[in-house]
Amino acid sequence: GRPIINTRDEPHARQAEYRRLHVIVGDANMAEISTFLKIGTTAIVMEMLEQEGTFPSLDLSDPVRAIKQVSRDLTFKGSLDLNNGRHTTAIEVQREYLHAAHRFYTTRECSPITKDILIRWESVLDTLERDPRLLRRELDWVAKYDLITSYRDRRGCQWDDPRVAMMDLQYHDIRPSKSLYATLERTGKIERLTHDEEITRARSSAPTQTRAFFRGACLKKFPRQIYGMSWTSVLFDTGNQSIKRIPLLDPYRGTQQLTTELFQDIETVDQLISRLTT
Structure with a gap:
């Protein structure tokens, strides 16, 4: 079966500083709330891991098999085997993680988005047990x-x-x-x-809080000279023999706040590179 996590050592950032948890299993969601909850609950668990939060003891004996079981069980009552010999259900696993998240945020700042995720998470679990079709x-x-x-x-x-x-x-x-x-x-x-206008805007405007903004600004400023782009670099072909490369190894450098002035009053890639290196 398909694995849950890609274990390839591929952080797409400065390797000594960053690691990437590449989850490669899950539904191809269309509904915005499905996506919001999937990404949001994962982000909460990731924050708890990074801050050494306390987790329930729910190690599954065969996680890949358990995912298949859960995906085929519309009653949510199917028994999942744990390493310690106990048994549980998909809803019970979710509730244990939800309770752990509530405990985690009692002593930490909880953003409005995180609060919304926690509220929706609990509401969905309650409704799944009552009547999923709601x-x-x-x-x-x-x-x-x-x-x-x-x-x-x-x-x-x-x-x-x-x-x-x-x-x-x-x-x-x-x-x-x-x-x-x-x-x-x-x-x-x-x-x-979301609104349709937000989606239309996101198609042509990069996020402002990561290196994506710098990539987008380069594409808008020098569209004919872009040779290639990746997570970690922008490549320019300026007509010389060599391709010029700007590394982007820090996900949080290249934000709108940090780089807007770089593009003011410049007309060439060489001018941009000069500003970055002086």
């Missing part, structure tokens, strides 16, 4: 299950029907004219966290 406006798998169930009831088809398999794929189609999710969104049947 979450069809928030979670992808519930929205998709509701769509397919309604279709099966109307058409009298089974789960192995090719049309059901097509719906499963079509839900995640990123083309608005083809996507079942986009249809739900257009008809107001999915809860949003």
Whole structure:
């Protein structure tokens, strides 16, 4: 089966200072709240790890097998084996981590976004135990299950029907004219966290708080001279024999605040490099 974490030593930053936890398992989410909770709860656990928070003793005996079990269990009552011989369920695991997060933030500053994640996290767990279909406006798998169930009831088809398999794929189609999710969104049947204007702006404007801003500024200022870009560098072809490289080894250098003045009153890549090296 597919592993949970990519163990390749590839921090995409200064190796002596940074490490990257590359999680490569999970759903291809469309719903904004699904994504918000997936990324948000992971970020909370990462902060707890970095700050040496206290975690529940819930080591799974076979994590990869457990993920498969949970993904196929819509009752949330399936038993998961722990290393210590005990058994638990997916909901119980989530609740233990949620309680640990609440304890962690009782003695630390908790941002408004983190508070929102914690509130939604608890609400989703409560609703999953009560009636999962109440979450069809928030979670992808519930929205998709509701769509397919309604279709099966109307058409009298089974789960192995090719049309059901097509719906499963079509839900995640990123083309608005083809996507079942986009249809739900257009008809107001999915809860949003963002506005279309924000999404349009994000397509052409890089985040301002990381090195992504510097990459975006280079692309806007010198589009014809960009030879290549990666996490850790910008490459320029200025017509000389050698490619010029600007390293970006610190994720938090190159922010809007730090680099805006660099691009003022310059016309060439050489001028930019000169400012960076003086």
